[in-house]
Amino acid sequence: MSEIPQWKEENIGNKLKLLSGFPFFSSRFSTEEGMPLIRIRDVLDSKIETYYTGSYLPMYVIRQGDILIGMDGDFHISKWNNQDALLNQRVLKIEVLDSNEMDLEFVFYWLQPFIKKVNDITAATTVKHLSVKDVKKAKGKIPKKPIQTKIGVILSNIDRAIESTQALIEKYQLIKSGLMHDLFTRGIGADGKLRPPRETAPELYQETAIGWIPKEWGELVTLESLLANLPNNFRCGPFGSALLKSELVENGIPFLGIDNIHIEKLNDNFKRFVRRSCGSKKRG
Secondary structure: OOOOOOOEEEEHHHHEEEEEOEOOOHHHEEOOOOEEEEOHHHOOOOOOOEEEOOOOOHHHEEOOOOEEEEOEOOOEEEEOOOOOEEEEOOEEEEEEOOOOOOOHHHHHHHHHHHHHHHHHHOOOOOOOEOOHHHHHOOEEEEOOHHHHHHHHHHHHHHHHHHHHHHHHHHHHHHHHHHHHHHHHHOOEOOOOOEOOOOOOOHHHEEEEOOEEEEHHHOOOOOHHHHOOOOOOOOOOOOOHHHOOHHHEEOOOEEOOOHHHEEOOEEOOOOOOEEOOOOOOOOOO
16 A cells, blocks of 8 residues: 655745735836736736836746736736736735745645635725735645645646636637527528528518518517517516515525526526515505
């Protein structure tokens, strides 16, 4: 039986090299020219919206793959995934002091729950602030460097698989959007295929108040004309706004709210319920 690797309690913060961003002069900020500048709002998605036209020290240049923490608002840790950019104030760069002792990839994943915990327990009246001292206080059990490296490789491979899956989802969503547009503007002909576009077969289309549609579709009708001939066949709230919090119960008729409505999806994981008789009495 192989020996179980030992995890030792360490002051991890003392093993990190922390670089706080520089307070670059806002008078030199630009939206079009200069060196890209990383502000707190850019940390999560690696967007570039601001540039700096002044001089700067090379130590504040961030490169792709560098680990950053946003230190105001909700604290986030992320890898920079864009071109070289400058490290602005209230953004923290994380490195390890000794790469023979600590694996940077392991540190990246270890810090994620730590930063979340600090964020959750940090009180705020307006905006929460993370300090370098908070990161310096990071303590926990860690394995030897070879085990750290294995853990980092496994987790980074999982992240890459997730990114690839998300990219595929976005690709197929674009394909679906394009197909829906074609189906709702061209429709399907007798042969079961999409009609040719209006540019190549204008005789198949008619101009309407909502744009060009196939002639075979006939005249436009309103949604109201398609509803069942019943009272209240088309209604919305404010039943929900007439409810008191005390009238919500743990079991009963599911209460449908805006939190249940998503794009192309109804979330039926109801968390609020009302009694059958709820709302039947008028309030003075």
